[in-house]
Structures are given as C-alpha cells and as structure tokens.
Amino acid sequence: MAKILVADDSASMRQMVEFTLKEAGHQVVVAEDGQAALNLARGMTADLVITDVNMPNMDGITLIRELRALPAFKFTPILTLTTESTTEKKMEGKDAGATGWIVKPFNPEKLLMTVNKVLG
Amino acid sequence: MAAVLRPSHRLKHLRIAEFSQMGSYWDPIQNIEVVRILAGEYYATHCDEMITTVLGSCVSACIRDTVAGIGGMNHFMLPAETRPGGIPGYRGLSSDTAYGGYAMERLINCILKYGGRHENLEVKVFGGGRIMGGMTDIGLQNIEFVRAYLHTENLAVVAEDVGDNFPRRMAYFPATGKVWVKKLRNIRNETIIKQETAYLGEIRQQTAKGGDIELFGD
Numbered sequence: 001m002a003k004i005l006v007a008d009d010s011a012s013m014r015q016m017v018e019f020t021l022k023e024a025g026h027q028v029v030v031a032e033d034g035q036a037a038l039n040l041a042r043g044m045t046a047d048l049v050i051t052d053v054n055m056p057n058m059d060g061i062t063l064i065r066e067l068r069a070l071p072a073f074k075f076t077p078i079l080t081l082t083t084e085s086t087t088e089k090k091m092e093g094k095d096a097g098a099t100g101w102i103v104k105p106f107n108p109e110k111l112l113m114t115v116n117k118v119l120g
Numbered sequence: 121m122a123a124v125l126r127p128s129h130r131l132k133h134l135r136i137a138e139f140s141q142m143g144s145y146w147d148p149i150q151n152i153e154v155v156r157i158l159a160g161e162y163y164a165t166h167c168d169e170m171i172t173t174v175l176g177s178c179v180s181a182c183i184r185d186t187v188a189g190i191g192g193m194n195h196f197m198l199p200a201e202t203r204p205g206g207i208p209g210y211r212g213l214s215s216d217t218a219y220g221g222y223a224m225e226r227l228i229n230c231i232l233k234y235g236g237r238h239e240n241l242e243v244k245v246f247g248g249g250r251i252m253g254g255m256t257d258i259g260l261q262n263i264e265f266v267r268a269y270l271h272t273e274n275l276a277v278v279a280e281d282v283g284d285n286f287p288r289r290m291a292y293f294p295a296t297g298k299v300w301v302k303k304l305r306n307i308r309n310e311t312i313i314k315q316e317t318a319y320l321g322e323i324r325q326q327t328a329k330g331g332d333i334e335l336f337g338d
Contacts, residue, residue: 010221010225010228010273011272011273011274012221012224012225012268012269012272012273013221013225015272016217016218016221054229054232054233056232056238083222083225083226083229085331085332090334094336098336099335099336100333100334100335100336101332101333101334101336102331102332102333102334103331103332103333104218104221104222104225104226104331105218105219105221105222105326105327105330105331106218106330106331107218107327107328107329107330107331108218110330110333111330114333114335117335118335
C-alpha cells in the first residue's frame with residue numbers, strides 16, 4: 001500500500017482516479033489544483049504523485065518543478081495524467097522532473113501497473 | 121446581386137490551433153461557416169460558426185463561456201462494457217467511465233485553455249436516444265453519465281433534449297448559445313446504428329488499450 005497525492009481540477013477525474021487507486025489498496029490524498037497540491041505537499045510525504053497538466057492557479061508542470069525543490073519530494077516518483085499528448089509538452093514535463101507521462105483516457109489496470117512499476 | 125463573400129479563409133486563420141486542419145464549409149443560406157463533427161470528435165471556437173452533428177444513442181454537450189466568447193461541442197458515448205450502471209455510490213463515475221470523462225474533459229479543458237472560466241460555463245445536453253435494440257438502453261447510460269459528470273463538476277444544465285427513441289440532427293452556435301434540434305422521427309436508423317456500432321468498437325479497443333504511457337527513465 002502506498003500513499004499517493006493526486007492533483008486534478010476535474011472533480012470527476014479525481015473521483016475516478018481515487019476510486020481506481022483505493023480499490024487497489026492505496027491511500028489517496030486529493031488536491032483540486034497545483035497550488036492546493038503544493039500546499040498539501042509542504043506538510044506531508046507521499047510515495048507517489050499523480051498530477052494533471054492543465055489546471056487553474058498552478059499547472060502540473062509548475063507543480064512538478066515546485067515539488068522537486070522540496071527535500072521530501074526530490075526523489076518521489078511523479079506521473080502526469082493528462083489529455084496533452086504532444087512531444088513538446090512531454091519534454092516540458094520531463095525537463096521539469098516528471099517520472100512518466102500517462103495520456104487520458106486512462107485504462108484502470110494499466111494505470112495500476114504503471115503505479116506499481118514506479119513504486120518499485 | 122452582389123456575390124456572397126466566403127470568409128472561411130479568415131476564420132480558419134483565426135481558429136484555435138487544435139482545429140486549424142478541421143474541415144468546414146460555407147452555408148450561404150445561414151450565412152455562416154459550418155463545422156460537422158462525427159462520433160468521437162469535438163470542436164471549440166471563438167469564431168461565429170455553426171457546429172453540426174447527428175446523434176443516435178450518442179450524446180453531445182454544448183458548452184460555452186458566456187463572457188469570454190468561446191464554446192464548443194463534443195459527440196461521444198460510453199464504451200459501456202461490464203458494469204453498465206457503474207459502481208453503486210459513485211453515480212456512474214467509476215473507472216469504467218474514464219473514456220466519458222476524457223471526452224467531456226478535453227472539450228472543457230480546451231475552453232478553459234483559451235480564456236474560459238468554470239463559473240461562466242453554460243451547458244446544454246442533447247441525444248441519448250434509444251435507437252439500438254438489445255437489453256441495455258445505451259442512450260440512457262450516456263445521458264446518466266453526462267448528468268452525473270456535470271453534477272460532480274458542479275456545472276448546471278440550462279437546456280436539454282435527451283432520450284426517447286429517435287435520432288437527432290443538431291446545430292450549435294457557440295457565439296450565441298443557440299441550438300437547433302431536428303428530431304429524425306421518420307428516417308431509417310440503419311446508417312446511424314452502423315456508424316455508432318463502428319464507433320463503439322473503436323472506443324472499446326481504445327479503452328482497453330488506454331492512452332499512451334511513457335516512463336522517462338534516466
């Protein structure tokens with residue numbers, strides 16, 4: 001069981017991701033945008049972060065950069081879960097410090113496989 | 121009589137990047153550029169255009185920002201495989217509905233990306249007719265999903281024309297929010313059923329495969 005921080009501005013998407021991860025036995029903390037996720041991250045540790053890219057207040061790429069500057073999240077795996085699929089965006093995510101890039105629509109089993117893979 | 125000037129080249133130039141290649145035609149009677157979308161597609165614009173489609177059991181959400189002047193329409197259905205009603209307590213929004221969430225989100229994301237704001241969004245919903253035989257009312261599932269999705273997203277529906285047992289031809293004008301719906305009570309449904317069945321096969325495959333996953337490594 002891992003503790004996973006999930007950031008997505010869509011309440012429906014948060015529900016779907018949370019449901020998938022909880023069914024697999026993980027503990028899930030949700031945030032409604034990048035800024036909210038960063039505020040939570042400053043007071044917690046997590047085994048994994050899953051973030052959307054396009055969000056108000058703070059986007060996912062900025063969130064990844066900010067998280068990488070926090071000692072507790074310097075080496076934490078961070079996956080993006082997004083409708084963005086262009087190479088430029090992916091490279092932007094990679095440069096910011098993302099561990100992997102998942103394009104929606106997500107397949108629940110494959111999401112869990114990827115989660116297990118990056119958790120090691 | 122003066123020739124009607126066709127401003128499509130100007131509109132195409134002004135189109136948002138995602139749709140610069142989208143086909144369209146000039147309707148000289150309505151005096152407007154028309155973009156036709158098919159199942160699985162979506163289109164958003166800040167130009168004065170008309171978006172049309174034909175819906176069988178599929179649904180379309182017409183969404184626009186009433187202040188920023190950008191809006192669009194999608195056209196989709198759920199892959200609806202093993203757990204048609206979703207999981208109890210989740211109002212149909214289980215992981216089974218990830219494809220529907222994706223279809224809604226990419227339209228909303230596009231509107232927000234180009235200046236829309238969640239609190240200014242006006243939503244109208246159409247389609248979900250029962251046009252296919254069989255035990256499951258696929259149209260109803262699609263309607264229930266969209267309602268549950270919008271409820272979860274805290275977006276109110278200001279107008280809808282859904283359900284019943286006929287297809288609909290519809291047109292959406294994002295600049296004004298106006299919608300035209302023609303109920304196709306008297307035409308044969310075979311073509312629409314054939315198209316929707318093909319689309320259903322595609323999205324079941326797509327859902328089984330999921331979107332691309334890339335791990336960056338070192």
